[in-house]
Amino acid sequence: MTDRPAAEREPGSYRDPSGFVFRRDGVLYRQVNAVFAGDWAAFESSGLHAALVREGVLVADRPVALELAPEPNAVAVIAPDEIGFISHPFEWSFSQLKDAALLTLRAQAMAGEHGMTLRDASAYNVQFVAGRPVLIDTLSFERARAGEPWKPYRQFCENFLAPLALMATRDGRLGQLLRSWIDGVPLDLASELLPRRTRLSAGLAAHIHLHARAQRRHSGDAVAEDAVAPRGVTMSDTRRLALLDHLRRTVEGLKLPAHGTEWADYADQTSYSAAGTTSKEALVRRLLDACFAAGGRRAWDLGANTGRYSAIAASAGFEVLALDGDWAAVERHYLALRAAGERRIMPLLIGLADPSPAIGWANTERASLIGRANADVVVALALVHHLAIGRNVPLPMFADLLARLAPTLVVEWVPKEDPMVQRLLSAREDIFPGYTVEGFREDFERRFEIVEEAPIDDSRRVLFRMRRRT
Amino acid sequence: MRLVFAYIDPGAGSLIIQALIAAVVSVPFFFRNAIRSTIGRLRRKPAGVASGSITPEDAGAKPTAAE
Numbered sequence: 402m403t404d405r406p407a408a409e410r411e412p413g414s415y416r417d418p419s420g421f422v423f424r425r426d427g428v429l430y431r432q433v434n435a436v437f438a439g440d441w442a443a444f445e446s447s448g449l450h451a452a453l454v455r456e457g458v459l460v461a462d463r464p465v466a467l468e469l470a471p472e473p474n475a476v477a478v479i480a481p482d483e484i485g486f487i488s489h490p491f492e493w494s495f496s497q498l499k500d501a502a503l504l505t506l507r508a509q510a511m512a513g514e515h516g517m518t519l520r521d522a523s524a525y526n527v528q529f530v531a532g533r534p535v536l537i538d539t540l541s542f543e544r545a546r547a548g549e550p551w552k553p554y555r556q557f558c559e560n561f562l563a564p565l566a567l568m569a570t571r572d573g574r575l576g577q578l579l580r581s582w583i584d585g586v587p588l589d590l591a592s593e594l595l596p597r598r599t600r601l602s603a604g605l606a607a608h609i610h611l612h613a614r615a616q617r618r619h620s621g622d623a624v625a626e627d628a629v630a631p632r633g634v635t636m637s638d639t640r641r642l643a644l645l646d647h648l649r650r651t652v653e654g655l656k657l658p659a660h661g662t663e664w665a666d667y668a669d670q671t672s673y674s675a676a677g678t679t680s681k682e683a684l685v686r687r688l689l690d691a692c693f694a695a696g697g698r699r700a701w702d703l704g705a706n707t708g709r710y711s712a713i714a715a716s717a718g719f720e721v722l723a724l725d726g727d728w729a730a731v732e733r734h735y736l737a738l739r740a741a742g743e744r745r746i747m748p749l750l751i752g753l754a755d756p757s758p759a760i761g762w763a764n765t766e767r768a769s770l771i772g773r774a775n776a777d778v779v780v781a782l783a784l785v786h787h788l789a790i791g792r793n794v795p796l797p798m799f800a801d802l803l804a805r806l807a808p809t810l811v812v813e814w815v816p817k818e819d820p821m822v823q824r825l826l827s828a829r830e831d832i833f834p835g836y837t838v839e840g841f842r843e844d845f846e847r848r849f850e851i852v853e854e855a856p857i858d859d860s861r862r863v864l865f866r867m868r869r870r871t
Numbered sequence: 872m873r874l875v876f877a878y879i880d881p882g883a884g885s886l887i888i889q890a891l892i893a894a895v896v897s898v899p900f901f902f903r904n905a906i907r908s909t910i911g912r913l914r915r916k917p918a919g920v921a922s923g924s925i926t927p928e929d930a931g932a933k934p935t936a937a938e
Contacts, residue, residue: 550893555885588881607892615888616881634886640893643900647892 408471412765413525420540423471431462431539432470433477440517440543441477449515449542458508459536460484460528481539482530485699485747486722486775489767490524490560491579492749492757494732495568495657496739497534498576501527502561504534506649508541509551513642518545522553524560524585525767531744548635551644555616558608559585562652566605569655570596573728576750583761588613604651657732673860680858681813685710685782688811688853688866689717697777697809703753704784708734708746714780715745722776726752753784753802754792776807782864785841786815786822790833796844804848810867814841818861838863 406426414422419437423430433441444450453459462481469478490498501524509519519541526538560579563586567575571594578586592613599605636644673681689700698720702711705723707730714721723746725731734748751757756770781803788794803810815822817836842851849867856863 550886550889554889555882558885607888607895611892612885612888614884615891616884619884619887620880634890636890636893637897639901640890640897643897644889644893646900647896 405469408469410471412763413761413767415762415766417521417540421472425469425471429481429483430465430469431479431481432472432475433479433540434472435474435476437540438476441540443517443544444542447515447517449512449517450539452511452515453508453536456511457533457535458504458511459539460530462539479539481537484528484530484537485720487768487773488529488747488749489579489757489760490527490564491577492751493529493576494728494735494748494750495565495573495576496732496735497529497748498524498561498568499565499652499655500739501534502557502565502652503649504536505557505561506645506652508536509645512542513545513645516545517542518549518552520552522557522560524579525583529747532738532742532747533744548637549641550634550636551641554644555588555612556585557648558588558612559591561585562605562608562648563588563591565652565655566599566609567591567594569657570599570605573657573732576728580757580760583767588616602654604647604654608648608651673857677857677859677862680860681782681862681864682710682713684855684857684864685780685811686713686717688855688864689714689719689778689780691853691866692778692809692811693718695809699776700778700780701776701806702780702782704781704787705734705748706730707737708748710780710782711746711748712743714778715743719745719778721746723748724751724753726750726754754788754794771805774806778809778811779803779807780811782811782813783815783821785812786819786825789836790822790825793832796835796841797847800845800848804869808869810849810865810869812845812865812867813857814838814863814865816861 408423408425408430411422411424411429418434419440420431420433423432450459454461460481462479465478465480467475467478490501493501504527505519505522509522512518520543521538521541523538526536526541527534528537529535559582564576564579567578567586575594578590588609592610595605595609600610692700698718699722700714700719701722701724702708702714703724705711705725706727708723711721711723711734723731723734725734725748728750731748731750734746738746738748751770759765759769759772760767785796785799788799789796803812816838817823817826817831817833845851845865845867847870849869851865851867853866854863855865
């Protein structure tokens with residue numbers, strides 16, 4: 402008992418009395434509390450647990466010794482498979498959120514077939530593993546009771562349907578509302594922001610507009626002790642299935658309007674000649690091969706756009722996080738990866754100039770981007786000018802940030818004479834006298850050791866491979 | 872006559888509207904499944920599928936989320 406490493410509770414795992422997630426010696430575990438024993442037993446004996454894991458709907462886990470439980474009242478302890486990178490719903494593109502929504506409904510459908518039901522529909526319960534969404538909250542299932550309405554209905558509407566509808570019918574950027582509302586977009590707000598025409602769409606009219614109105618109208622009912630108290634609401638099995646089927650159809654019917662943004666077709670309009678592109682691709686491959694040979698396994702591609710160089714990193718053997726601040730680029734990237742069945746690359750909507758903050762209770766419930774840094778290699782191609790000139794980030798600060806993200810760096814220097822930099826400078830005064838390759842080397846050498854320098858053919862750009870100083 | 876904002880419980884309205892919506896959408900749901908099972912039965916007859924396998928009625932009643 403005494404020589405066992407201390408257990409540390411995961412900061413995001415505090416809401417549910419039925420159990421919690423903790424780490425011991427770096428290993429992730431989940432304790433199941435006695436209060437949930439009946440449902441946990443049914444989850445196992447109904448075959449639902451095994452079926453969900455078999456179908457890839459739920460993260461796999463293995464039972465471990467009960468003595469590992471850090472708190473009394475444990476009836477079981479499991480060790481779920483570790484997720485490579487925990488992403489947040491506001492970091493997903495439209496189709497990622499939509500796939501997560503459909504996965505949640507699929508989990509509910511499977512639960513229904515086993516006499517159980519989902520009791521939670523938070524988008525944070527879904528994570529992406531090998532390119533596909535998977536449920537990570539093993540304690541989300543309880544025994545279904547006859548006549549019971551679908552408990553997480555409101556949560557599903559707020560976490561999935563409302564942001565998806567706003568993105569599809571108003572603006573793709575509105576998924577960012579989830580950054581402000583950790584529990585999902587309030588339905589009265591969604592109803593107000595949605596275009597008027599959505600009142601004519603049966604699904605959105607019902608699940609968002611009428612839903613929001615009902616919330617307002619019955620907001621005082623909870624304290625009323627009369628016969629129509631909400632606890633008395635019942636629903637037949639068929640009706641519940643019809644409701645879930647309708648939700649699924651509504652989600653499936655939501656599509657993004659087909660138009661790009663300034664960034665999404667950026668990959669095709671760089672300043673490179675054909676020779677320059679070939680040279681850059683070959684050099685990036687060579688530098689990443691060297692990083693991989695040095696033992697790196699996880700790469701973060703910053704400013705990945707639609708993933709040309711993420712693909713090179715993946716083929717060099719890396720598991721890649723492809724970060725970009727443009728939702729349309731992330732959306733396109735995700736759709737292309739999904740269509741190709743590519744499992745090693747995960748695109749996420751994260752811009753480096755304003756990366757995801759830590760949110761939720763005590764600012765620790767959901768970690769910031771930097772708090773989740775786990776890369777062995779950071780790849781920053783065609784990025785330096787956007788931050789240094791586009792966002793006035795001094796080069797030493799850029800070097801500091803990259804040094805916080807990973808021990809190895811592949812970075813591209815883009816000189817001032819480059820047409821893309823000239824384009825950035827065309828509308829503003831040049832207040833960047835220090836923006837030179839010499840200045841860049843000097844600023845970066847304070848944090849990194851330059852291992853290799855490789856000029857790109859037919860261009861004045863230079864690729865660097867660097868190692869963080871210890 | 873809205874309550875103080877912090878005391879508003881949106882859960883009650885969600886439950887009530889859920890029951891209402893479910894009642895309404897269960898009608899087309901029922902008919903869709905009926906049509907599907909009829910088509911299934913017509914198709915099945917010439918094929919001579921053994922009874923006891925999963926029937927189209929069963930399949931139609933599940934809200935199977937697409938991949």
